[in-house]
């Protein structure tokens with residue numbers, strides 16, 4: 001029986017902030033114009049989608065940018081532009097979200113999963129090993145839940161093995177490693193603007209690259225027809241000459257309505273990152289004396305965006321974790337456990353990706369069985385993070 005006097009948290013873990021008035025006004029202007037398709041432009045007009053690409057290229061410091069339909073599409077488009085073929089093996093993180101191995105499988109290629117460390121990043125020893133033995137030429141690197149590995153070391157291993165890196169930055173838009181923005185280490189950086197990410201257009205994706213050959217291919221693949229010259233964060237026409245006969249059109253464009261909603265949000269990213277980190281640090285501080293848990297250390301070299309929070313319960317039995325999750329849920333604190341046998345909501349583990357060959361990942365399995373995850377929407381205030389920590393701390397003490 002629940003003690004009636006126990007504190008219950010009443011915040012909503014999936015409630016986002018509204019779209020700002022600037023975004024709403026820009027979206028209404030697009031709707032009034034009727035020109036929602038990115039290539040439907042009036043004489044002299046710069047469409048919102050092309051303008052978004054210029055703004056996001058500037059924000060990340062990339063030469064080129066392409067806006068697309070989703071983060072998943074961004075990854076599929078990058079892999080296709082790299083010439084990933086059916087049956088080819090592609091390295092990726094064992095700890096990630098389903099659209100990542102899904103992007104590899106969508107091309108008929110085979111995900112080869114790399115182990116995870118206690119700090120929730122890709123295991124660089126296992127990567128070094130598989131980089132030379134797996135027969136892969138691409139790593140789709142997922143900065144899962146915003147944790148960034150030692151990128152200098154990762155890029156060293158990749159370049160020594162001739163591996164091209166594509167970064168999945170769905171959780172690291174606005175983050176950096178030693179001052180270099182996430183997404184700017186690999187040949188291609190992919191971002192999502194889906195509602196639960198750092199910018200919100202419902203659905204959407206962004207791709208950045210400095211490589212003119214790859215970017216021309218991605219623009220053509222995204223469904224530019226012969227209108228690629230309307231892109232402004234794009235390489236010159238020469239790069240499209242041969243590619244336009246070779247790249248299949250796999251439509252996945254962004255539209256002007258979503259681009260209009262997104263453009264004002266780029267300028268809001270630093271403030272959002274600061275507020276997310278305020279929530280993150282408040283939760284972290286509130287749990288600093290909690291028994292039985294291990295917090296994830298954040299390296300000095302990593303500038304992260306704390307839009308979610310993870311911790312480990314090392315050595316806990318499944319039933320004890322399930323008990324904690326249930327008691328926290330009863331007190332309004334929504335924890336997701338990566339160790340559950342069945343995939344729940346957005347959370348699944350590699351054993352559920354049965355389109356890929358089963359893989360032996362003891363380190364990741366041990367980690368996932370102890371891993372708890374919390375969302376931190378920006379509709380929360382620091383007092384909410386403090387309250388969540390207080391409830392969690394109390395329940396950990398009762399477990």
Ligand SMILES: *Cc1c(COP(=O)(O)O)cnc(C)c1O
Pocket residue numbers: 070071072073096097099100142143144145168170171192193194203204205
């Ligand atoms: C959300 C997400 C994606 C894909 O984004 P969509 O826009 O939903 O396709 C990719 N990787 C990770 C880690 C994600 O969380």
